[in-house]
Amino acid sequence: LFPYPTLFRSIMSRSADKFDEGLRTLMLGSRYPAVPSDAFGHLFAMVEPVAREMRDQLVKEVGASKCIPEIISGVNNDSAFNAFAAPLPGGQYIIAVNYGALILVHDLVHRLFCLPEFFPWVGEPSKEDRTRRFHPTSDDALTYMRTFISDPRSAIPKDPLRRQAAEFLIPLVVMFLVAHEFRHIIGGHLDWLNDRSGQIGISEALGIGRDPSTGLCLQALEMDADGFAMYYTLMRALAMAEGPQESLPTSLRGIIATPLQALQAVLACALVMIGTFFPSPGPPEEWRSYSHPPSGIRYGMNIWGADRALRQLGQEDLRSAAIANPEWLAQFSNFTLRHLAQRLGNTDRQAELLLEFGPRGQQHLLEVVNAWGSI
DSSP: OOOOTTHHHHHTSHHHHHHHHHHHHTTOOOBOOOOTTSTTHHHHTTHHHHHHHHHHHHHHHHOTTSOOOOEEEEEESOOBSOEEEEEOTTSOEEEEEEHHHHHHHHHHHHHHHTSTTSSTTSSOGGGSOTTOOOOOOOSBHHHHHHHHHHSOOOOSOSSHHHHHHHHHHHHHHHHHHHHHHHHHHHTTHHHHHHHHHOOOOEESSOOBOSOHHHHHHHHHHHHHHHHHHHHHHHHHHHHHHHSOGGGSOGGGTTSSOSHHHHHHHHHHHHHHHSSTTSOOOOOGGGGGGBSSOOHHHHHHHHHHHHHHHHHHTTOHHHHHHTTTOHHHHHHHHHHIIIIIIIITSOOOOHHHHHHHHSHHHHHHHHHHHHHHHHO
């Protein structure tokens, strides 16, 4: 599915040394010292080849005459849920994903497959416990792991096919995350920010400022980055669905076998990335000052991004059956509210999410869209 047969060669390559040097230049720390024996070694090794593949495809599409900057990528030795995109001296750029973000994503995808309602066409969902309780989610992998050590509770699906499906979906989530950071670079977001305010990098951690217009513009950049990640990941997922299932190992067949399943998989990737590990937002009067949209509003942005991506990919029938279908959309939104935001170990913040999903959130979404128009 994702052809990375020499995962650890890239980590030990010259590009990894450049990545370590870039982190030191930006004072972001150091490269995570992954080795093949690490339990998450294969996970850490995904970031660099995914980013390289995106750049290579862009060069192929626009032609060698266009100046596509070199992008150095890898895993940062930091346990917090975060990722960065920033410029380096000499016209290069860097994408750094914290190892903690990858571990937490790995855990959350497995939690999703513990819910019988998630991907019900995979394996035997009836084997999963509907009343299963998980540890509280955390925005730091070390905090989560300490909690797990003191009170071991497995977040692994009971059905073996659903366990395999989780491992199948994780690379798609990593692709979504890397594509988001990639867009911050290729979309000109970093250059725009530097010209406007002198800010040289973008972090995925929530920041709070004082200027509402600046906050709305930052949220617009996040909306654009999510939109690109939605497009790129959906393009890849649709290719999986439309390809011959016989070419996959038996254990991986039927996980993403139809265009609708591809769409649901990518929307799940987006949901993993938004709000799950972020603190609850404050009152609506503060929303304009945030660097990132509140979770419910960002969900609306991703639905809008999926609609746009389906149009661009010529998937009008799929769009009509899903995003443009009020019944399907309501069912998916209900899953988002009840399960991702509550049952997976998150704090119950239903009232806040209803506010973000409702008219006040829709108004804020329009304000962000208008801010993007001004950019």
